[in-house]
Amino acid sequence: MCLAIPMRVVSVSGPVAQVEEDGVRRDIRADLIDGVAVGDYVIVHAGIAIERLDPEEAEETRRLFAEMLRGSPEGTARP
Amino acid sequence: MTEDRVLLSHGDGGQMMADLIARVFVSRLGTGSPPGDDAARFAGAGRLAFTTDAFVVDPIFFPGGDIGKLAICGTVNDLATAGARPIAISASFILEEGLPVSDLERIADSMAEAAGDARVQVVTGDTKVVPRGRADRVYITTAGVGEVPPGVSVSGAGARPGDVVLVSGPVGDHGLSVLSRREGLEFESGIESDCAPLGGMVQALLAAVPGAVHVLRDPTRGGVAGALNEIARQSGVEIEIVESAVPVRPAVAAACEMLGLDPLYAANEGKMLVIAAAEQAECALSALRAHPRAAEAALIGRVAAGRGRVLLETALGTHRILDRHVGEQMPRIC
């Protein structure tokens, strides 16, 4: 029940944001994202943004998995 | 007064029909052969291939094509799967009362262009008009006749263990382009239907690797998965596909992810699956890639001994069975 993908916000007009991913664009409702801005990545489900992707946490995840690929011991998870 | 909409009277079999046919079809597709006859006649030698198709696509105009272009290309491509060069096509139209004549003209223009591209003639046709609401704007039914060159023997039952599976380019374009215009689902994408006639591509391939091509199939409705399942059953073999080897345009992949669809089940109207002898795999692939319509051709799998099923090696190297889809593939939330 969770089919949702991260998409990048390319324009904002009131509660409506246009998001884009690999050339696919759609207008969605971004009412649930405080201060949504162009350049944000949001998780899009059934035509609405349910959350903003946190770039620092995303980077942390990327780092964690990159370390795993290099064969180093992995870090701990966040509560 | 020139009517701008199709009326029931245009189906009258009399003057109004003749005028519509002349204005829309004859001016673009020719008079038939011999002109004005109900049945076309043409010379054919050797083995003939014969196919029929109906086209009901909605919407009738979509990015990259329309129902007319689809009708010509679909018919030509069916003939191509038998290795046949197209000779002649018939086209019959069921028109809904109220259809703008300009739409019909646009469709006929597309058909003329596609027929020219495919080097085939539309030699005969028919037109009927039904009351508003009895048809969805326009339906087109075609039949096509082609000639199979000597020495060519291609059939869905021809796959042999050890053969390679090739696809002539990225998959899912047509299905997603049509979906992007469906009411309730609209999205922008730049995805265009891949609708194209593949007769020339097939003839070039057959000439480049004589005897090596065992199966040709265009993965239309049901997608690559559907077509491969048909072939596996017809030939009594097992086909294994490598998911990461199947080319998919990024926009198609993104649209599929957004809607919960799988590109392996999406329709294609300008692609060919080729199953060929392994020893000629590289030559076949080069021959395809040398043709403008198959520049992104790829090797996607192999045929093995087995019992009529298709296996998929996932991007992670795990394996699962790739069945035909059940029911129409629809956007999901889950």
Place this chain on the structure above:
Amino acid sequence: MEALRELRDPELVRRLAAALRTMKAPSATLMEVCGTHTVAIARYGLREALPAGVRLISGPGCPVCVTPQEDIDRFLALGDLHGVTLTTFGDMVRVPGSTRTMERARAEGADVRVVYSPMDAVAAAGRAPDDGEVVFFGIGFETTAPAVALAILEARRLGLRNFSVLCAHKLIPPAMLALLDSELRVDGFICPGHVSAIIGSEAYRPVAQRGRPCVVSGFEPADILRAVQLLLRQLAEGRCEVESEYARAVRPRGNPRAQELLARVFTVTDTRWRGLGEIPQSGLRLSDEFVEFDATRRFGVDVPPAKEPAGCRCGDVLRGLIDPLECPLFAGPCTPSAPVGACMVSSEGACQAHYRYRARGAG
């Protein structure tokens, strides 16, 4: 997001699988409660990556599977009314109610339209405000309910009198707690990433307090295997906590705006889950402020109680008591093209996922 495609990297998945195999974890039964996890696990063949002794089962996370037949019957009955357009997510179209599916109803003359977003249903109503009623089938969990809530607010803002919702939304944490009251043996939960984006990872604290570790997981293969790794580690270390490997999308308290919206438009209510029975305070109905948008109130359709098909064990599958393969009907009479129960109809149902994505050895 290109950067996050790494989470599908086969090499990364191999490393994670290898790491899992070296763990000194006891044998464990882990449950996921999200249809999208069910599909991802089956589609990527992730069970092949699990160490022996770790069993991954599917719980009641498939919204289609847990929607009671009566709700489908009610929705179809609305479609039989003159001038009503039914709008729905694609997931529901082939699900049988007591006697027919939406697809069948459409063939018999009902106006059924698939939409990607409930906002599209409001747009349809707005295009013909005096013409006919548009009813939307509100299924799904906490991820989806906010979208439906926004649609209702929009309909109110536009002053539409011809839009309503058949509200069948359900809540995941109460269902997880209810499962713990049953005979189910589950050692830990993989928690649904996008439900969690709305409700927050803290929402699972009551489950952890009942002795089951919880890890919130994203949907890429690496996310899921990482979640399994964290669960096994908790079990090996005797910890019982809520952790998250999806912090990029899930905050501990979730999305406050979404929660406020849900609290405004909906009221929590007792509700029946197909296969699980009645679970207190586990569903949503429209709040008093928005009750005019409740389709069952507006149209007053009544349907007889539904019966489960004979021999169907969807309830036991949904509760994680049996594996789909253990159902006597599985792949025998019950297949995706001739389904008996909801778990086989739904593309994210455990039974269909097992069937469609079955491994090489089977079939």
